[in-house]
Amino acid sequence: MELLMEASQAGNIDGLYAAIRENANILAQIDAVPFVDTPLHAAASAGHIQYAREIMRLMPSFATKSNQDGFCPIHLALHRGHIQLVIWLVERDSDLVRLKGREAITPLHYVAEQGNLHLLDRFLLVCPKSIEDVTIRNETALHIALRNDMFEAFEFLVGRLHWDCHVEARYREKRILNWKDVTGNTVLHIATSKNQPQASSLVKLLISCIVDVNEKNGEGWTALDYVQDESQAEIRDLLCSAGAVGASSLPIIDNSASFLRTDQKLKMAAEVGDIQGLYSIIKEDQYLLERIDQLPLTDTPLHIAASKGHTQLALEIMRLKPSFAEKLNQDGFSPMHLALQSQSFQTALRLADVNGQLVCVKGRMGKTPVHFAAEKEELELLTALLIACPKSIDVVTEHKETALHIAAKNDKVEALKLLFGWLKLTGKNRVLNWIDDEGNTVLHIASRRNQIEVVRLLIGLVKYFPSVFFIIRVIYYDFLPFVHRIEVDLNMKNSEGLTAVDILQQEGQLDFWIILAMRAVAKRILPLGGPEYATGAADYFRRKISGFRKWAIAAYSQNLFMPDGNRNAVFVVAVSIATATYQAVLSPLVDFGRRILLQFPPTDLTLIPLLIAPTTTYLNLCPALLFWGSISR
Incomplete structure (x- = not known):
């Protein structure tokens, strides 16, 4: 290390490579230290241009590294007056002009303080945006030049601002000329407070530019309040002719926001729903929304507006920056989650109207807005969210919970009924x-929580159509391809090894005969109606197709080519015939079986289906074949 630093101070390139041969990782080891005097610092301090170029080629990151005193190589070169080295550095990397050292002072600030017009011109030529940089005292290069009586440098900087005639440049000029330092002073305040011969010409220059003559500083003074002596009459007249007045003549306005950062101002605008304020802040800082978007987890202005129920502002922000709508804050919530939590349902639904996919955005614990609506049993909201994004019913939480699980666990029976209806309507009964x-x-949970009405709905609408439930469960499904199958699997076991029937029996909330019937059905019928479904799709497709199934497939294939109008008409008639047949023939048989069950409960569970429908298989097969034949023609 000593050999390397000696070579750097002497500008000895051969010594540099001798040190590298001694330790090939020496430059990388230096670069790993956060604050250190690198060989480039030493070369910059000594003004060794060739050596600095070689070091920059080997390790470019040294140019932006600060030493223990808070200075980068370019700062050291400036302090030592090595102008040619400085010019070479900024021409190689123009961003070095904006490199902040101790107290956030940039090279531009330093040359403004020194009044070096040559370097000011060179720096602004390679990096025009450097004039926007401020120190920790919130001072621009103009503040620094004026405070240090570098009037020529100040006039040069104002002239460069005024030089560009583009609209964007005009706005930047106004913003910088009216910029306030940490004490609230603009450059006009500083110029009028200086008892210097040049003060009059400086004020005249500023008035000719876009400067606010009535801006108040931290003490509540305007520029006119500083020129009350007779010796400053010329300046006073200039200000008055430009419309300046004393602070006492201005209305009392809360200017606290003037000292806030643009992100703080944006937060205030979002909290009150101020669209005009939003655009004023964007004019002041065009990249503000972009910088916020780069943060991984943050409260964006859209989060704030949504949580406050400011619908119009929320929509405006979402239009400007759509990515905000899917971003989570530090608490794990998206804007739509916050709108729902604050009961701002209208705002949430308007966001969903713009982008339905927001309904599927997962927040904390993987919960979506649909999960929230199901948990709170907000039925109208739940319906609107499902319509906005139908696939949201498939989304599960980190605990693999669907909206139905959450509704069941929170005893939201009406929400469950709504969700059942949605599943039936959309053909997604598999979710059950x-x-x-x-x-x-869901059946396990409903059974555990004694939600009897929900259980009845899930096991086949027993409450409303008991005979249909038992008949369909007893008949082998291969013979009834047209019958609506009950989608809930009574054989599924949870992690405790219990089926829903086991849980219902433990709780003792259902009638004895229903429990017995469910156990018999669970033993007799495999999940979803047949062994093919239990053994998996691969085995199913490998099985030999039976003659009856071939006939059914052929009939179905023929049906595909029937015109829609004819097929619908035939289907309506067929359903009417089938319904009348079942009501007239099947229900009495089941009622008879139920009476036997109630009076003489059997010990052998396998007998229950026979008692419920002792001779129904053949009776059901005939109308089934007639029905299937009718819809296949």
């Missing part, structure tokens, strides 16, 4: 058999 991370289906 999805399990959470404890292996529980």
Whole structure:
């Protein structure tokens, strides 16, 4: 290390490579230290241009590294007056002009303080945006030049601002000329407070530019309040002719926001729903929304507006920066989650109207807005969210819970009824058999929580159509391809090894005959109607197709080519015939079986289906074949 630093101070390139041969990782080891005097610092301090170029080629990151005193190589070169080295550095990397050292002073600030017009011109030529940089005292290069009586440098900087005639440049000029330092002073305040011969010409220059003559500083003074002596009459007249007044003549306005950062101002605008304020802040800082978007987890202005129920502002922000809508804050919530939590349902639904996919955005614990609506049993909201994004019903939480699981666990029976209806309408009954991370289906949970009405709905609408439930469960499904199958699997076990029937029997909330019937059905019928479904799709497709199934497939294939109008008409008539047949023939048989069950409960569970429908298989097969034949023609 000593050999390397000696070579750097002497500008000895051969010594540099001798040190590298001695330790090939020496430059990388130096670069790993956060604050250190690198060989480039030493070369910059000594003004060794060739050596600095060689070091920059080998380790470019040294150029932006600060030493223990807070200075980068370019700062050291400036302090030592090595101008040619400085010019070479900024021409190689123009961003070095904006490199902040101790107290956030940039090279531009330093040359403004020194009044070096040559370097000011060179720096602004390679990096025009450097004039926007401020120190820890919130001072621009103009503040620094004026405070240090570098009037020529100040006039040069104002002239460069005023030089560009583009609209964007005009706005930047106004913003910088009216910029306030940490004490609230603009450059006009500083110029009028200086008892210097040049003060009059400086004020005249500023008035000719876009400067606010009535801006108040931290003491509540305007520029006119500083020129009350007769010796400053010329300046006073200039200000008055430009419309300046004393602070006492201005209305009392809360200017606290003027000292806030633009992100703080944006937060205030979002909290009150101020769209005009939003655009004023964007004019002041065009990249503000972009910088916020780069943060991984943060409260964006859209989060704030949504949580406050400011619908119009939320939509405006979402239009400007759509990515905000899917971003989570530090608490794990998206804007839509916050709108729902604050009961701002209208705001949430308007966001969903713009982008329905937001309904599927997962927040904390993987919960979506649909999970929230199901948990709170907000039925109108739940319906609107499902319509906005139908696939949201498939989304599960980190605990593998669907919206149905959450509704069941929170005893939201009406929400469950709504969700059942949605599943039936959309043909997604498979969701009923999805399990959470404890292996529980909705039926398990409903059984455990004694939600008898829900259980009745899930096991086949027994409450409303008892005969249909038992007949369909007893008949072998291969003979009834047209019958609506009950989608809930009574054989599924949770992590405790219990089926829903086991849980219902433990709780003792259902009639004895229903429990017995469910056990018999669970033993007799495999999940979803047949062994093919239990052995998996691969085995199913490998099986030999039976003659009856070939006939059914052929009939179905023919049906595919029937015109829609004819097929629908035939289907309506066929359903009417089938319904009348079942009501007239099957229900009395089941009622008879139920009476026997109630009076003489059997000990052998396998006899229950026979008692319920002792001769129904053949009776059901005939109308089934007639029905299937009718819809296949």
